[in-house]
Amino acid sequence: MTKLRTTTLIAAAAMIVAPTLSLAQDGMARAKERLSAYTSKPEFVAPGEPFDIKQCAAGKKMLSIPNNSANPFLKGIIDRMKTVGDKIGLEVVEWENQGQPSQWVQGFDYAVRDGFDVIDLISGISPDTVEPQIKAANEAGIKVMTSHFYDPSFEPNPLLSSSLPIGFNEIGRILANWITVNTDGKGRVALIVSREVPPTIPLVDGFTEELAENCPDCEIAQEINVGVAEWGTKIQPSVQSALQADPDIDVVVPIYDSMSQFVVPALRLTGKLGQVKVATFNGTPFVLDFIQQGAVSMDIGESLDWIAYATVDGHMRDLCGLPVPDKLNVPFYIFDESNATDAGTPAEFDTGYGDAYVSGFAKLWGLE
Template sequence: MKKRALFASVAAVAMFAGMVGAASADEVTDGVARATENLAKYASTPEFVAPGEPFDAKACAAGKKMMSIPNNSGNPFLKGIIDRMKTAGAEVGLEVREWENQGQPAQWVQGIELATREKYDIIDLISGIDPGTVAPQLEAAKAAGVKVMTSHFYDPSFEQHPVVSSSLTIGFGEVGTILADWATVAAEGKANIALVISTDVPPTIPLVENFKKQLAANCPNCKIVQEINVGATEWGTKIQPAVQTAVQANPEINVIIPIYDSMSQFVVPALRLAGKTGEVKLATFNGTPFVLDFIAQGMADMDIGESLDWIAYATIDGHLRDACGLKTPTALNVPFYIFDKGNVAEAGAPAQFDTGYGDAYKSGFRTLWGL
């Protein structure tokens, strides 16, 4: 297992803290030390942990079909997961289809209704569609014998909608904690933050709550200067001007956190136009390759990565267990891995979706599935 030092700045922070007063110095130094210790947990190459007992996945999947509906097919992260689910599903004989859409609820309804008519076994709502927004159609699907499942959507703190058979949760709150600790250490205990969020995506809520909670716990001199809330369907038109205006109007901003890394394609140009590239540190979450390339090019600083292929295998595994009446995991159990300038080369040049995480999960799932 590889492990690296994410930051070597605790001593430097102690020097900085000495300049801001004795009581504050202790708080800053202790907070940065706690944050540094927490970040170290995400510096090791991820290890595979079996999500359940072995089962005959081919026998379970025989003749079954799954419709995967993302909140928006324009999101490269979700597109990448579904493409890999098609491949992983094919290994055991599960047919996986994506219902392509542009993020409109009416389009989600069409996909649900088609899956119901064509007698799919599973509807997978992946990362963003609140089942409550399309509950009547999902209830009809359930009544017709289709199992409704979610993946990479609910935080463990969320209450699952009654129509949902099972959920493979992801630790969005944990992501918020990591981002807060990174900002604390990267800015040496004095982060002035612009936070870019989308409150219309439900997992944003625990992520931001934990971010603020962890920032308050470990960084008394840190503050959120501006919170920029942009709906998921408006990223392409509203993020860039909002970020550019924010950093120009608030020159004290030294950290920007677009909480989902596909937002970065609009944040990076905003920083460039404002003359802030390299001056304002950028950290985010998902591990999308073009953002990892931004790190390699010096236009971003950190991305919390998660292997899309690992997510795909874990989703197929969990959904098949549910579909066949087996005990189902309550989480994806896909580990987070911090990419920064010290290790981003591991992701490839150019970066790839699944490079840098190791491949223990592939043999792990294949063994579980009896392949």
């Protein structure tokens, strides 16, 4: 009787474990398949029909206002947009500022006063904070647009002429699938976010949804929310505390890779450097150097030069009355220990992605 009962219990347990194993195996297979799209050199996909961009851009001026000129990522994009502008006859000017809303307002005043045709709010300035200025620009015949700011799921401010969003939700899903594959489906994660930044929300949503679907045994052990202005003072001690309180954490995800400069010292001081995986997003060169040094595991990169071409393309289509792409035509590409040196040593912003976009846009614009 006892033997029969034991056999029955074992059989019942097996029936419970089998579906769980199947779920995990199915999730792993999905994660690997979805991740594969980001591990090959990016290919150029035309964002719309061919058009004569020189005719559209001739004599036109675009003022690009970043949320802060101290951000090398944004400044790098604008510098490259200037170069693209030179090729097509578009004057691109940066409104340099230190991230003060009053300075953004001054940028709008300058654009109206000097007869610009386009104002580009690039990655960080919410149109909601400058609505009176957008109205004034519209009345002066200036088209106001955003780039690299909204997620495609967001409803753009109705005062905008158009918007070129990027897939922040998609980025979250890539991070989740990478963790699934690289922890054998058992990752215990410390997630570092800045919820004050609007794109953080769809990114984290994509991350948590994909992790739940494909990695049932993964767990977000702790979410660390740090405001952008406090990165330098709060990220390192918060990560140290998290690792000391929970030594089973095996992955740290700073969702924006500039956070990594404060994560790496925390790992070093806790003796976890090289043991705890770090997965992140942006492709900033110093973080790609971290990968080469073994301090960071993975970074989802995007070429600044490609962003510049795609931004100019979308804005010129709007300016000339053509359909505008529903998102910024820039692919994501995973850098890890296998290919980080392709970005250069030391790494550079535009190296490692290939140059398919250069000839792609040239043909699309009728330049060759």
